[in-house]
Amino acid sequence: MNVHTDLVLKAQVRLMSHNERILTGEEGLWVYRTLFAARPHTHAYKLAYVLRELSETSPRVARLPKARQALLEEARTVSARIPADAPAYQRRMWDHSIAQLREIERRLGQAVQ
Numbered sequence: 001m002n003v004h005t006d007l008v009l010k011a012q013v014r015l016m017s018h019n020e021r022i023l024t025g026e027e028g029l030w031v032y033r034t035l036f037a038a039r040p041h042t043h044a045y046k047l048a049y050v051l052r053e054l055s056e057t058s059p060r061v062a063r064l065p066k067a068r069q070a071l072l073e074e075a076r077t078v079s080a081r082i083p084a085d086a087p088a089y090q091r092r093m094w095d096h097s098i099a100q101l102r103e104i105e106r107r108l109g110q111a112v113q
Helices: 005-016 025-038 040-057 065-079 093-108
Strands: none
Touching: 005 025, 025 040, 040 065, 040 093
């Protein structure tokens, strides 16, 4: 995928200026999507984490089940790009959270497929 170098640099600068382990929320989504496009194996875990978090907590998708489902589908797709030599907690990220996601979807009246 061809990624604009200036956008990648801007995302890297924003990430380096962040003091927490993972940049979350809408800003984290932009940063990790941008960096994932440039280096998928490096940023797959954090992008999947942010996508999953937004599907659970974002007020923007609270009443939009199709938008929430799209975030979850993207998280599943991104999770497949986590490298085999990544730490176990990264490789099993999706497996460990699927029960929690199903519970959230059950409460919201939508079944995760």
